[in-house]
Amino acid sequence: MSFSTDDDGLMEELARAVAQTETVPDHRREAARAAFTWRTIDEELLALTHDSLELADAAVRGALDVRTLGFEADGLSLELEVDGDRVFGQVLDAEVAEVVVESTDAGSQHWPVDSSGVFSGAVPHGPVRFAVQVGGVLRHTPWIVLVP
Amino acid sequence: MDQPPEVAQLVAAARAGDAAAWDALVDRYLPLVTAVIRRLRLSPSDADDVNQTVWLRLVEHLDGLREPQALPGWLATTARNEGLRLIKRRGRDLPVDPGGSALEAPVESDPGAALVQDLRSHALREALAELPPKRRELLLLLLADPPLSYDEISARLGIPKGSIGPTRARALEQLRESRALRSWISDEPAMLGGGRDVILD
Numbered sequence: 001m002s003f004s005t006d007d008d009g010l011m012e013e014l015a016r017a018v019a020q021t022e023t024v025p026d027h028r029r030e031a032a033r034a035a036f037t038w039r040t041i042d043e044e045l046l047a048l049t050h051d052s053l054e055l056a057d058a059a060v061r062g063a064l065d066v067r068t069l070g071f072e073a074d075g076l077s078l079e080l081e082v083d084g085d086r087v088f089g090q091v092l093d094a095e096v097a098e099v100v101v102e103s104t105d106a107g108s109q110h111w112p113v114d115s116s117g118v119f120s121g122a123v124p125h126g127p128v129r130f131a132v133q134v135g136g137v138l139r140h141t142p143w144i145v146l147v148p
Numbered sequence: 149m150d151q152p153p154e155v156a157q158l159v160a161a162a163r164a165g166d167a168a169a170w171d172a173l174v175d176r177y178l179p180l181v182t183a184v185i186r187r188l189r190l191s192p193s194d195a196d197d198v199n200q201t202v203w204l205r206l207v208e209h210l211d212g213l214r215e216p217q218a219l220p221g222w223l224a225t226t227a228r229n230e231g232l233r234l235i236k237r238r239g240r241d242l243p244v245d246p247g248g249s250a251l252e253a254p255v256e257s258d259p260g261a262a263l264v265q266d267l268r269s270h271a272l273r274e275a276l277a278e279l280p281p282k283r284r285e286l287l288l289l290l291l292a293d294p295p296l297s298y299d300e301i302s303a304r305l306g307i308p309k310g311s312i313g314p315t316r317a318r319a320l321e322q323l324r325e326s327r328a329l330r331s332w333i334s335d336e337p338a339m340l341g342g343g344r345d346v347i348l349d
Contacts, residue, residue: 003268003329007320014276014323015291017269020179023186028199032178035203036162036170045208053236067237104200127201143204145197145230147237 031104038104043131044139046071046078071141076134078141082123085148091117091132100131102140123148155216163210174203177223180270184224187262188231194238198231217331220270224263267332274328283319290316 004010049070067082077092078099089099091113101109103124113119123146131140155176161169181202185195205226213219276284282305289301290312302309323329 003272003324003332005324007317010320010323011287011291013268014272014287015293017272018276018288018291019293020183020266020269021273024178024182028182028196029174029178031196031200032174032181032203033167033171035200035207036167038204039165039207039210051233053233104204126197127204129204142208143201145194145201145234147234 034104038102040138040140044073044137046073046076046130046132046139046141048142048144049077067146069144071130073139076132076139078130078132080130080146082146082148085123086120087123087146088120089118089130091119094132094134096132096134100133100140101128102131103128155219159210159213159216159219170207173206176274177220177270179273180220180266181223181227183266183269184227184263185231187266188228188235190231190234194231194234198227198234201230202227220267224267228259228263271328271332272323275323275326278326278328279319279322283315283322286312286315287319287323 004013049072050068051070052066052068065083069080069082071078071080076094079090079092081088091099094117096113096117098110098112099119101111101121101124103109103126105126106124109121109124111119111121127143127145129141129143131138133139155173158169158173158176162173181199185198188195188198190198202223206223276287279287286301286305286307289296289304296304298309298312301312307315
């Protein structure tokens with residue numbers, strides 16, 4: 001759809017466009033700028049393979065009580081389950097002693113992983129990502145928000 | 149004349165670690181992301197989380213970004229998708245209407261059209277940034293809220309009152325001819341459909 005050839009019409013649309021600039025809260029700008037400090041180089045992404053939220057029919061209540069997510073890269077997989085205010089996870093196909101839980105709210109935490117690859121902790125506030133180091137390569141999930 | 153830096157240049161500089169280039173990208177696209185998030189009517193803290201997630205995702209994907217042209221579409225769809233996830237997750241706490249979807253309640257009736265509207269607004273801001281400073285300033289003064297009189301505008305810009313009308317007409321003509329609006333018309337389908345495809349890891 002093209003833009004208005006009528007000057008007054010174009011001015012009206014321009015007014016709405018400019019108004020959107022004026023209503024950006026300062027703290028959002030600061031948060032967006034600060035995101036750059038999380039830039040990491042030479043890390044591999046564990047891609048999201050499933051999220052039960054995407055499959056769930058919102059009308060089916062029980063389906064959303066426990067949210068499960070799966071991530072994968074190079075044969076390594078990570079599964080997460082959010083149940084209440086706890087998150088349970090498992091690292092599959094690799095032996096690791098810990099996962100690093102990076103949160104914009106709480107910084108980096110190290111969660112121990114048991115011999116079956118299982119770990120758990122309190123659901124962090126705000127955006128979070130999980131990282132595991134295998135064979136000298138740090139792999140992390142995309143940033144996600146886990147709502148308790 | 150006075151062209152804003154190319155998105156591709158800013159992306160390349162940010163990729164190389166230039167924080168100022170990143171800030172410029174934020175300034176350029178934050179109104180778009182904010183507008184998309186606002187439509188979802190999330191709680192203030194959920195809206196903040198979605199905003200932060202969108203920018204963290206972009207940081208993470210800087211190296212994989214192939215088509216800077218499609219960046220607005222990618223940001224808008226990422227913001228929307230992440231917002232909808234939170235709505236779904238929160239949705240379990242809302243009373244469920246057996247006849248309809250609880251999900252649809254807080255979201256506008258035609259999400260596709262709303263996204264197009266927000267992307268058009270973004271294109272118009274980009275077009276405005278391409279104008280020579282004096283013409284841009286005139287348009288902004290004409291759009292001021294509360295409105296300014298032609299006498300005030302004439303005094304502020306140091307131009308005769310009689311030239312305000314003709315200058316406005318020329319500025320709008322130039323806006324229509326801007327790169328941002330011309331490429332909007334040719335790229336619209338790619339902007340909307342290509343949200344997922346521009347990131348190749």
